[in-house]
Structure formats: C-alpha cells, structure tokens
Amino acid sequence: MSARLLFAAFAPKTLEPANSIGNKFQRLLEKLDLPAAVRDRTVAIKMHLGGGGGFSTIHPFFVRKLVAAVQAAGAKEVFVTDLKRDTIGAIDRGYTEEVFGCRIVPVCGDDESDFRTFPVEPPFQSMDRIELAGAILKADVLLDFSHVKGHGVCGFGGASKNLSMGAVTDAMRQMLHALEGGLVWDEAKCIHCGKCVAHCPNHAMKFDEQNKLDVFYHHCKFCQHCALICPVGAIRMTPGGYLNFQKGMAMTSAKLLEHFPGNRRIFINMLMDTTIFCDCWSMTTPRLIPDIGILAGNDIVAIEQATLDLIDREELIPNALPPGWDLADDPELHLFERIHHKDPYAVVRYLEELGCGTTQYELEEVE
Numbered sequence: 001m002s003a004r005l006l007f008a009a010f011a012p013k014t015l016e017p018a019n020s021i022g023n024k025f026q027r028l029l030e031k032l033d034l035p036a037a038v039r040d041r042t043v044a045i046k047m048h049l050g051g052g053g054g055f056s057t058i059h060p061f062f063v064r065k066l067v068a069a070v071q072a073a074g075a076k077e078v079f080v081t082d083l084k085r086d087t088i089g090a091i092d093r094g095y096t097e098e099v100f101g102c103r104i105v106p107v108c109g110d111d112e113s114d115f116r117t118f119p120v121e122p123p124f125q126s127m128d129r130i131e132l133a134g135a136i137l138k139a140d141v142l143l144d145f146s147h148v149k150g151h152g153v154c155g156f157g158g159a160s161k162n163l164s165m166g167a168v169t170d171a172m173r174q175m176l177h178a179l180e181g182g183l184v185w186d187e188a189k190c191i192h193c194g195k196c197v198a199h200c201p202n203h204a205m206k207f208d209e210q211n212k213l214d215v216f217y218h219h220c221k222f223c224q225h226c227a228l229i230c231p232v233g234a235i236r237m238t239p240g241g242y243l244n245f246q247k248g249m250a251m252t253s254a255k256l257l258e259h260f261p262g263n264r265r266i267f268i269n270m271l272m273d274t275t276i277f278c279d280c281w282s283m284t285t286p287r288l289i290p291d292i293g294i295l296a297g298n299d300i301v302a303i304e305q306a307t308l309d310l311i312d313r314e315e316l317i318p319n320a321l322p323p324g325w326d327l328a329d330d331p332e333l334h335l336f337e338r339i340h341h342k343d344p345y346a347v348v349r350y351l352e353e354l355g356c357g358t359t360q361y362e363l364e365e366v367e
C-alpha cells in the first residue's frame, strides 16, 4: 500500500497572495488533521535551529504558523527542541520563544543528562547502544520539521537525519560519526612522504600533531587518489564507510519512532533553500536548485523518497557549487550523489528494511 503525502508547491500558479507558499502551508496544516493527532497531547517539534553565520534554516514564519496550528488543534503543550548548542544561538536566526509562541527546549536538557539508553544487540560495528533525547521521549507526539539540504557525509539531510543526529546525545552523534570509516591507514608502512595529503583533491586529509593521518570524511569523496598515489600501499579503502553511517542513522531514527506509533509521528520536509551542506555548517551558501515546496505525511520512508525524487527532477542552478566543485559525469545519478559521491537513497532503503514505512507514495497537491 502506498503512503499519502501532502505537497504544497512553492511556485504560485497566479500572483494572488492566497497562492503564496505561506498560505498554502496553512492549508496543508489544515489537511493534516492535527486535532486527531495532538488533542490533549504534548507535542515535540524537532527542528534544526542551525548555527554560526548560517541563516538558510526554516524561516521563523513557518515555525510560528506550525506552533499556532498545533495549539489551535488542542495540544496540551507544544515546544520546539534541538541540541543545546543550537538553542543558544537560535536568536540569531529570529528563533525566539516570543516569535514561536512556545518554549525552546534543549533535547537532552541543559546539562546533557536527560536521555535514555537502548542497547543494540548484537552491536552494529562500533555502535552498541542508542541514546535518545529525553525531552522528545517524554512527549506524546513527535513532529519532525526538517529543512532539506545536501550533506557531505551521507549525501543529504532530511527527516531521518533531523532525528538521528539531532534527537540524541552528543555521545550518540559521535558514535554515529565513528561509523563513517572508509579509509584504513597502516602507520607501520607509512614513510610520511606527504603525497596523500598533497594530492587529495578535496583537502580531506592532514597529519595531526602526533603525525597520525587524520581523514575529514565530510570532505572525502572516496575517490581513492590517496590510496593510489601512496608509494608503499599504506592506505586502503574499506567498503561501506558512508553506508554504515547511513545505516546507523536509520537504526537510530527507527528506535525513536518506535515510541510514536501511527499518527503520533508527523513529518514535514521543507524543500527550499536547498544548500550543499548541513545547517550545522555555520554558513549559508547559494541554493543548489529552485525552491520546490513542502511535503508532509506520517511515513518517514515515503517522505524521504518523495523528497529525493522531487529534487532529482530539478536542474542545478548555474554557479551554485562552491569553487573547485564539479558534478560527477554520470547524469543518471541523483543530483546529491553527483555532488557528494554518496547515494542519498541509502538511508531510505535502510529505513524501509527496518519497517519504518514504504517507498511507495501518492502526492496530494494542496492548492
């Protein structure tokens, strides 16, 4: 059975204000049947509040409208939540409790002590547990409000990444990043000629203060130049580095979603200001593609699949890539894979395997 998704296109069919994306968002929220999901319940709105000099996160206009709609639908309480570090600078992006009309709460409390641990048995690689944010687990309804963008490590960030990297402890995020793996450096063989560092086209390598090779996987495109140029064979690739990261993220999202069955999980993906990197990158870069619109529904697999499918129909805006970045030649690949060299659909497949939903969907356009 396919999942029903609501879709509001960004571009208005006519220039009447009623057809603007802001007003369509209001109508999309009305179609979501929020009263059935939130009445007399506590609602956690998980969003990425961004950081540093970035401002291409979800516009406060939409957050305010969403909070008001949840309140009008009879919620007992609603709050916006994100990592403690991102709540601190939220005001820079116009994110305040006064603007939102609700509290802004750190996901794991002020001192990172509010979380629950779930063992992973057997462990997945080095991931032996999942630490989920207490503020979200205590809510009755999870509203996953995501800004969609590219991502250097996993190809793209949407609904799943908003949960797996943002509704967990700092330690959990580090555990997930540790899955990235990918390159193995044999210190005993290395003669420290420096060729790997000098020839990495993506400046993803350096030797640290202890003279150990340090790979920054966000920039690494697994091109293998370093492995091929090493004169003594001290670097080799291990398969599935970024795929392990994707799978670990899917497992984490799936564990969180176990706590929010049926209509108590709501996903809204904002396909606008689609930049090359994550909102934690502390900067805003040119958008890659024209603004597409807003998707909403109760199936995380369907919404991620539809998000990627809609993005794949778009052409890259000229001069949108940072200097020195090129698209991979293969036009059959998804735009994000042509940019980041990582299959963005991997996390969707893992989520489906974990029983979180279906890749089959029907779009119902909100006029």
Ligand code: SF4
Pocket: 199, 200, 201, 202, 203, 204, 205, 215, 219, 220, 221, 222, 223, 224, 225, 226, 227
């Ligand atoms: S695989 Fe390519 S991008 Fe990654 S560290 Fe080696 S040379 Fe750099």
Ligand code: SF4
Pocket: 189, 190, 191, 192, 193, 194, 195, 196, 197, 229, 230, 231, 232, 233, 234, 235
């Ligand atoms: S190219 Fe090989 S030998 Fe040279 S510094 Fe890098 S890992 Fe070491």
